[in-house]
Amino acid sequence: MSREQQAVARARKAFNTGRSKPLEYRIIQLKNLKRMFYEKQKMISDAIKKDLNKSVEVTQLHETLGIESEIDLTIRKLKDWAAPRPVEKNLLTMSDTVYVHPEPLGVVLIIGAWNYPWAVTVGPLIGAIAAGNAAVVKPSEVCVHTAKVMEDLLPIYIDKELYPVVTGGVPETQELLRQRFDHIFYTGNSMVGKLIMEAAAKNLTPVTLELGGKSPCYIDKNCDITIACRRTAWGKYTNCGQTCIAPDYILCEPSMQDRIIEEIKKALKEFYTDNPKTCADYGRIINQRHFKRIMNMLDDCTIAAGGENDEANCYIAPTVLRDVKPEAKVMQEEIFGPLLPIITVGGVDEAIEFINKGEKPLALYVFSSDNKVIDRIRDETSSGGFVANDCLVHYSISSLPFGGVGNSGMGCYHGKYSFDQLSHLRGCLIKKLNMEGVNNVRYPPHTPKKLSWARFILLKSSSLGWIGRMAMLAILVVVAAVALQRYLH
DSSP, X not given: OOHHHHHHHHHHHHHHTTTTOSHHHHHHHHHHHHHHXXXXXXXXXXXXXXXXXXOHHHHIIIIIHHHHXXXXXXXXXXXXXXXXXXXXXXXXXXTSEEEXXXXXXXXXXXXXXXXXXXXXXXXXXXXXXXXXXEXXXXXXXXXXXXXXXXXXXXXHHSOTTTSOBOOOSHHHHHHHHTSOOSEEEEESOHHHHHHHHHHHHTTTOOEEEEOOOOOEEEEOSSSOHHHHHHHHHHHHHGXXXXXXXSOOEEXXXXXXXXXXXXXXHHHHHHHHOSOGGGOTTOOOOSOHHHHHHHHHTTTTOEEEEOOOEEGGGTEEOOEEEESXXXXXXXXXXXXXXXXXXXXXXXXXXXHHHHHHHSOOOSEEEEEOSOHHHHHHHHHTOOOSEEEESOSSGGGGOTTSOBOOOGGGEEOOBSTHHHHHHTEEEEEEEEOOSOOGGGGGGGSSSOOHHHHHHHHIIIIIGGGSHHHHHHHHHHHHHHHHHHHHHHHHO
């Protein structure tokens, strides 16, 4: 039996004991998880520094603070989320107990990504624990140091049988995908997402795919250009552009291009100084393979700002590209790096047309002071998330679902959405063994009179209001009593 098989088998055995189901146990695990980020912050930050050159402050700001906040919310709300959820009833079930009962799915596989290795791996784990599941955690092997820290720390702080960590590369992931899970949660690119879904289909395993895509950013002429460019630059160059919801490219009218370039240059100097290479807040490309991939995108482009690079240090300066053509290399796939192409369009109509020609992105950004422009872009396009006059910040709001659509993914998470995504929402009806006469309308022999009653009960009663339905229930009880009396005699 392989290491991966053993981990899954142990997790399923632990889940079958039932110990992950009591809310008290789930809360203990979540509190321990939060304590890990408090007690081991230096170890966590040091590893991310080695992997992505993130400073301690950036690591906390972009990774661990969000996780701690999510844990606090989950602990505070878990009792409500896990409680039975009453639903509206029809006349035939007015005297019954009808509700949705959230229950654990079983054993979940969580395959994390390398760009925000804690946020996108532990985020789903919080939901898995909260929903009462076991979870096999597979951190990205690309973030070598962080994966090792995750492997070392998680078993110390949370149940190592229920939540094992499996490290390794493609062979280990493939071996995990050959096992049977009750849900697979993957964060990464769409190409691998298709392979995950294909493997999951063999066991009819449901999946949540958090993918990416080319997230557009339309800057309207009717807005504060300085603020728009400042926020766009922050969204693009955070984590050296290695953010799945980073603005991938800018759409604007030709007359705005030079001004946008100048304003982005000003923002870059403010954020990262004249020499971003020496700035503690500017990261690095994860490895040389990705460095070469990004640099190859520059082949047929005009650099308006930046462009400096150092392969040995995986450094690419914040770069702006002007007059980019739709057929350029940089526009053929998600950039996932610090290159910002500008494509000129004739206005909002042409921008919407351009966006709709591509795959549905994970995020869509628009900067405008005109609400009609904002509403049009929202209503005439489709994307995982939509943000007006800012970038990235929707990810931080736990009351919003975070996820893709179409090529950018399926399913969503954060807050209650994580809990629901990793729960089976079981429909339940509890009926008493009395009032049998009411059921005569459904029993053979079927007659026109019974059909008439059924039509009224199922189609008309919804428009009666609460008082009307209670009155009809009283009438039905009388009718049922008379019918039952006749049946007994």
